[in-house]
Amino acid sequence: MANNLDDSQAELDSVEAELEMVELQISELLEKQTKLNSRKNKLLQNLEGACSSAQSSGSSKPPKPSFSKQDLEHYEESDFSWSKEVQAKLCSVFQLSNFRPLQRAAINLSMSGKDLFLVMPTGRGKSLCYQLPALCSKGFTLVIAPLVSLMEDQLMYLKSVDVPAVTLNASSTKEDSKRVLAGMIDKNSPFKLLYVTPEKIAKSKLLMSKLDKAYNMGLLARIAVDEVHCCSQWGHDFRPGEILFHPDCVKIVSHYKLLGILKRQFPKVPLVGLTATATSNVLKDCQKILCVQEPITLTAPFNRPNLYYEVRFKDNEDCTDQIAQLIRERYKNQSGIVYVFSQKDAAAVATDLQKKNILAQPYHANMEPSDKSLVHQRWSSKKIQVVVATVAFGMGIDKADVRFVIHHTISKSIENYYQESGRAGRDDGSADCIVFFGFADIFRISTMVVMENTGQQKLQNMVAYCQNVDRCRRAMMAIHFDEVWNDDECNQMCDVCRHGNDYITMDITKHARDVVTIVEMASSMDEKLTPLKVCDAWLGKGPAKHRKTITVTSLSRLEVESVIIYLLLHGYFSEDFSFTPYTTHFYLKLGRKAALLKNDNHSITMKMKRRVMSHATVKKVSESAGEKSSAKVEGKRPADSDNKKSVAKKVKTLP
Numbered sequence: 001m002a003n004n005l006d007d008s009q010a011e012l013d014s015v016e017a018e019l020e021m022v023e024l025q026i027s028e029l030l031e032k033q034t035k036l037n038s039r040k041n042k043l044l045q046n047l048e049g050a051c052s053s054a055q056s057s058g059s060s061k062p063p064k065p066s067f068s069k070q071d072l073e074h075y076e077e078s079d080f081s082w083s084k085e086v087q088a089k090l091c092s093v094f095q096l097s098n099f100r101p102l103q104r105a106a107i108n109l110s111m112s113g114k115d116l117f118l119v120m121p122t123g124r125g126k127s128l129c130y131q132l133p134a135l136c137s138k139g140f141t142l143v144i145a146p147l148v149s150l151m152e153d154q155l156m157y158l159k160s161v162d163v164p165a166v167t168l169n170a171s172s173t174k175e176d177s178k179r180v181l182a183g184m185i186d187k188n189s190p191f192k193l194l195y196v197t198p199e200k201i202a203k204s205k206l207l208m209s210k211l212d213k214a215y216n217m218g219l220l221a222r223i224a225v226d227e228v229h230c231c232s233q234w235g236h237d238f239r240p241g242e243i244l245f246h247p248d249c250v251k252i253v254s255h256y257k258l259l260g261i262l263k264r265q266f267p268k269v270p271l272v273g274l275t276a277t278a279t280s281n282v283l284k285d286c287q288k289i290l291c292v293q294e295p296i297t298l299t300a301p302f303n304r305p306n307l308y309y310e311v312r313f314k315d316n317e318d319c320t321d322q323i324a325q326l327i328r329e330r331y332k333n334q335s336g337i338v339y340v341f342s343q344k345d346a347a348a349v350a351t352d353l354q355k356k357n358i359l360a361q362p363y364h365a366n367m368e369p370s371d372k373s374l375v376h377q378r379w380s381s382k383k384i385q386v387v388v389a390t391v392a393f394g395m396g397i398d399k400a401d402v403r404f405v406i407h408h409t410i411s412k413s414i415e416n417y418y419q420e421s422g423r424a425g426r427d428d429g430s431a432d433c434i435v436f437f438g439f440a441d442i443f444r445i446s447t448m449v450v451m452e453n454t455g456q457q458k459l460q461n462m463v464a465y466c467q468n469v470d471r472c473r474r475a476m477m478a479i480h481f482d483e484v485w486n487d488d489e490c491n492q493m494c495d496v497c498r499h500g501n502d503y504i505t506m507d508i509t510k511h512a513r514d515v516v517t518i519v520e521m522a523s524s525m526d527e528k529l530t531p532l533k534v535c536d537a538w539l540g541k542g543p544a545k546h547r548k549t550i551t552v553t554s555l556s557r558l559e560v561e562s563v564i565i566y567l568l569l570h571g572y573f574s575e576d577f578s579f580t581p582y583t584t585h586f587y588l589k590l591g592r593k594a595a596l597l598k599n600d601n602h603s604i605t606m607k608m609k610r611r612v613m614s615h616a617t618v619k620k621v622s623e624s625a626g627e628k629s630s631a632k633v634e635g636k637r638p639a640d641s642d643n644k645k646s647v648a649k650k651v652k653t654l655p
């Protein structure tokens, strides 16, 4: 009887364990199903037309595109009553011969009096879409921009092309303000563009009353809201480089929220909201906040065909030597930016580059404004070659001939990376965007974004972008931004498409079990391990007491790091933060999928770049694949052969 009970108990335990596993698998599959369904719906929506009207917020009806492809084609034409003037001023004032994608449509829509949201990648020429209509309309255009420095750059540029433009901001003198306020109600319109901060709209009754008068006189031609995503509660996630890290971030965002007054007071004035990256949810929020009834949303293709995207692994934590070599050899006499993680890094990397005879200077938020603008000016006029900057170097940077943007440390999200790298090649000439991907950097950034709602998820997406070895980098960004993507469009302008066949697919199940056991054992002893400690322990370098119980790996450090990152990205590990008054620590703990490794049938494969793998591993993998007839190899064909044809799939077991 006792035996029977024991057997039953044992079987019950085993059934329960198996059930737990099945539940995990079901929840995984359900998660995948939700993601695929949402992607499918998005693709179907996108296929219906490149543009669609932003739907009114909270509507439960399925989105009905009220702006069709045919409508777009209509607005791309050049037979409107204003077309000749627009074309003439494009050439004579702005010295440009052609429009870039969607610029003409945006201008025609705005000239037709429509409200518009224009989502266009950084550097593609959003400003022209309100500056040119301003020149071709009676009265003046009111431009809301978040930062005074940004306005000043615009005013400098407009002055250089003889476009009369003024600003009203906290640092305007009394005289200037008086002149501007009078000009607003002057029928001869002494200026065509008036730049103000959102704060000015929120606080200056005088400005609002002059706007009211100008409106009644028919002189308020248009309202342009730059960085319109700042209106939304989620929007500031999208350009943290500029707004979130700006000391006045909270103020800026709170003033944007009050801009609804403009459409309420001046309902007949067309509004154009401009942004580089905003999801449809953010735009819906902006629409509501700005009180715009039925805006048309134009989304320009996010692809920048002239940019070459590449990820390099940091084989030690300092990659400055490699960066210096690149700058000296590949980018001789060419301008570029090196983005770093912290102000300290900006100073240190700039000094290191200077020691290697590269004209580099640091730029970060904590510098005196005059020093910042000096660095900016020197760089713009090619007196220095490189700015080593934190994300504070962003908004208002409009240098056309930036030939390289190198990330010494990964960005904290793909949105950020897209913005930062997008500062390269604004002149449409080819330019390189290279990220150095380092293991320890992931955790430095992770602790920095710990208080942000979606900080960890966004960082994981960025890490997945960097760890990816088989998918076109542009395709990854396209999926991230919900864009329909055709692989041909990359044109070998990313490292994956250019150097195909550079990875091996390996079975890492045994390694995963070993390293998960290390973390499990530590936790059973009430010990927390940082990722670096886990690496050390697994490589047999940890404290002696651990070594007895640990299966030391034969993998190289880079391989070990890659496996740990993979396990973190795929839920076998997860983050465990601990906070002190001065700092935040990152530890690894078991993720919800770790339990799956107890199941003998569970296996994990990962794709690893050949260059990351040690010679020993590649050799052993090749030998084991040769021995086992069932072994599989997955490799990508070199991009110059037909890289879209599927190839035989084989998986090698990592020794």
Ligand SMILES: Nc1ncnc2c1ncn2[C@H]1C[C@H](O)[C@@H](COP(=O)(O)OP(=O)(O)OP(=O)(O)O)O1
Pocket (backbone or CB within 6 Å): 096, 097, 098, 099, 100, 103, 120, 121, 122, 123, 124, 125, 126, 127, 128, 275, 276, 396, 398, 400, 426
């Ligand atoms: N049709 C065009 N042809 C050639 N160059 C153009 C055209 N339109 C704009 N440009 C140039 C002018 C600027 O040097 C550069 C970037 O324009 P700009 O309006 O500042 O970009 P943007 O506002 O989209 O960028 P950001 O998001 O960084 O503010 O592109």
